[in-house]
Amino acid sequence: MKDPGKDKLSDKDIIDLIRAGRENNRYYDIIYSRYFDKVRGKCYSLVKDRETANDLAEDIMVKIFENLVSFKATAMFSTWIYSITYNHCIDYLRNKRSSHYPKWNKEHEMSEIPDNLEDVENEIDYERLKTVMEELHPEELALIKMKYLDDIPLKLMSEALRITESACKMRLKRARTRLLYLYSKKYLK
Numbered sequence: 001m002k003d004p005g006k007d008k009l010s011d012k013d014i015i016d017l018i019r020a021g022r023e024n025n026r027y028y029d030i031i032y033s034r035y036f037d038k039v040r041g042k043c044y045s046l047v048k049d050r051e052t053a054n055d056l057a058e059d060i061m062v063k064i065f066e067n068l069v070s071f072k073a074t075a076m077f078s079t080w081i082y083s084i085t086y087n088h089c090i091d092y093l094r095n096k097r098s099s100h101y102p103k104w105n106k107e108h109e110m111s112e113i114p115d116n117l118e119d120v121e122n123e124i125d126y127e128r129l130k131t132v133m134e135e136l137h138p139e140e141l142a143l144i145k146m147k148y149l150d151d152i153p154l155k156l157m158s159e160a161l162r163i164t165e166s167a168c169k170m171r172l173k174r175a176r177t178r179l180l181y182l183y184s185k186k187y188l189k
Contacts, residue, residue, distance in 0.1 A: 011077040019069055028065055035078070036061055039085050045145065046089040046138060060088050075156055082150050083160040086142045090161065093138040121180065123188055132183045140175035147172055 014027045039060050044053035071080055146152040158168035
C-alpha cells in the first residue's frame, strides 16, 4: 500500500500499514493525534479529575497500540477505542471505590417506581440531567454514555463491561430507569 500522507490515511489504512510491517512511529503518532484528546475527554467524563483522566488516557493509548494488530474491524475503529476506554476507566473506578455493581445496586435499591417514568423524558432539562447522572454508579453512567452518547452496539458494550449481552441489556434498562427515577424524584415532585 502506498502511503498517501497522514491527512489522507483512514484508520483502516494506518492499521493495514502497521499490519504490513510498516510499524514506524509515524503511524502510531497519527493514531495518537487523532484519538488522544477524545480518549482523555471520555476518561474525564467518567473520573472527573483532569490529572487522573490524562494518566488513564496515556495508559489506554498504550493498550490500544499493544492490541492494534488484534483489531478485527467488526466495528468501527473509534468504537473499539471507546470500548477499551470505558473498560479501562470502569476498572479504575471499581478498584478505587471497591464498588462492585451488583452490591452497589442492592444497596441503592429504588423505592416505589412511578408508572409514568416515560413521561419524565418530555420534561428533562439537560443541565439538571447532568447533575442527576453524577448519582449513578460508574458502570451505569458508562452504559448510559455508551448507548446514548456514543451509540456503541450492545455487543461491544457487554464486552467492555465483561458481562453477557443479556446482563448488559438488563443493566442498561435499570440504569435508564434509575436515571429517570432520580430525575423525577429530584426535579418533578
